[in-house]
Amino acid sequence: MSETNEGVLYVVATPIGNLEDLSARAARVLSEVDRIAAEDTRHTQRLLRHLGIERPLVSLHEHNEAARAEWLRERLAAGEQLALVSDAGTPLISDPGFVLVRELRRSGFRVVPVPGACALVAALSVAGLPTDRFLFEGFLPAKSTARRRQLEADAERTETRVFYESPHRIRDLLADLEATLGARRVVLARELTKTFETLLEGTPGELLARMAEDPDQTRGEFVVMVAGAAAAELAADAAEGEALIAAMLAEGVGVKSAAAVATRLLGGRRKQWYQLALTQQSEAP
Structure with a gap:
């Protein structure tokens, strides 16, 4: 914890299932901050109750984050120490918190990670x-x-x-x-x-x-x-796509339709197949 009177936001990772995954540091921070911003205060209250911690909670979720950020900024300006938690895992990873962290950093406040579980x-x-x-x-x-x-x-x-x-x-x-x-x-x-x-x-x-x-x-x-695409797979798809598009163009199929068929059968980006079809059409005798 900060030993100065400056406000600090701690971004605290919480368990994704097994409560034993909460670090000793995370438990200490949660017990010492002035208040905790939580995605779902009811969910976080159950975690705090398990830890024997009592701290004021304030909700911060995707629907109120922008408005709540200013209020929390004022708390930090008054010298409070705050923690941010999500329902499970590391905040901001497909969870709320980005707007708050961005605004606080822009305002010059310290934002400190307390690492832990992440699915x-x-x-x-x-x-x-x-x-x-x-x-x-x-x-x-x-x-x-x-x-x-x-x-x-x-x-x-x-x-x-x-x-x-x-x-x-x-x-x-x-x-x-x-x-x-x-x-x-x-x-x-x-x-x-x-x-x-x-x-x-x-x-x-x-x-x-x-x-x-x-x-x-x-x-x-x-x-x-x-799994990512293998180089051999990409080469095979390219060769197959060239042959497929050439055959369709030879039968009078339009460029746009040929690209759509190649995308449906081989995957990849339609724009890529469309450009290939245009090239083949322009090079045709």
Whole structure:
């Protein structure tokens, strides 16, 4: 804790399931700050009660963050020590807090991380997929059309891609992964650090079949990790796409339609296939 009278915001990671994952430092900070900004005060109150801590709580969520940031800035200006927590894991990682942290840093206040649990990092550490580079995309759009568009836009990325997903949409996401990425390797981390923690690995189709056999595998919160595109896969898709588009153009199919078909069958970006079709059309005798 700060030994001066200057206001400080501590960004405190809390457990994603197992309460033993809360660090001793995090518990001490939560017990010593003047007040705690929490995504859901009822949820955080249960954690504090478990720790035997009593501290004033104030709500800070996606709907009130902008307005609350100014009020909390005034508390810091008065010399208070504050903590920011989310319902589970590290604040700001697909959780509220970005606006508050940005505004406080711009105002010259210290913002101090108190590291701890994070579902993203925990899942990657046990997935067996490359982690030297990865692309975290949080929650994908709820609608299938928009979701597939985003999946296709990054289909050629070679990094491991990571998403968060809820139980009521996990099957829809797997279906869209199968439609856009085919038999790409996927690892599902479910209910991390909790009683029914599970890791499942396979193609999207295999994982859908597993869930059909055992509906319990759709329960809980998911971290979805997808293997990046391999260089050989990209080369094969490019060669197949060139041949496919050439055949369609030879049969009189328009450039736009040829690009749409290539995108649907091979994935990737429609703009890429459209440019290829334009090039082939201009080079045709």
